[in-house]
Amino acid sequence: DQQVKQNSPSLSVQEGRISILNCDYTNSMFDYFLWYKKYPAEGPTFLISISSIKDKNEDGRFTVFLNKSAKHLSLHIVPSQPGDSAVYFCAASSGTSGTYKYIFGTGTRLKVLA
């Protein structure tokens, strides 16, 4: 039972355009959401997070939107750059125990075309 779903395994975007990566979740108890980026042969690196009390968080070219009623979050990258080409994972957690035991999606491979 996949509690965090990334239904698009891959996405190609032209350099300079917007990349939109989507993530759906089923557990309404999740209260923290993160996006990680992963290059080949490296571990995932943290990109941006959002708590359930917000609906938007922005950091430079990266913005995460949270729609709690739809149990949906998305990551927008504007403008997209070739160096953004990587696999992006969304992750969700219920941190009520103080333990951020994240549940990850299966990832979306983004390719930014020069």
Place this chain on the structure above:
Amino acid sequence: GAGVSQSPSNKVTEKGKDVELRCDPISGHTALYWYRQRLGQGLEFLIYFQGNSAPDKSGLPSDRFSAERTGESVSTLTIQRTQQEDSAVYLCASSPGQGAIEQFFGPGTRLTVL
């Protein structure tokens, strides 16, 4: 400073053999996590250590899997009597402590069971 390191980077073993994977967390990080990623899957939580508290082993898939952590430093994940379905990338992450949101990942150990 140094990030999370893992060894070996690659391990090929025969079915039925035991393997030991090592993780060196970031110095001072009290929380340590093990995940695995099987081909085409998301990251799957295995086990969590926080300081001297009893570890959260709820993600371990069978009693063939065990992990230890010495104080707030090195951790080893042991898989006994390996099976082909254990083939995966095993990722270790550490974080500053309870309540910390971001986890810092190592590069992973790719385990192949023949």
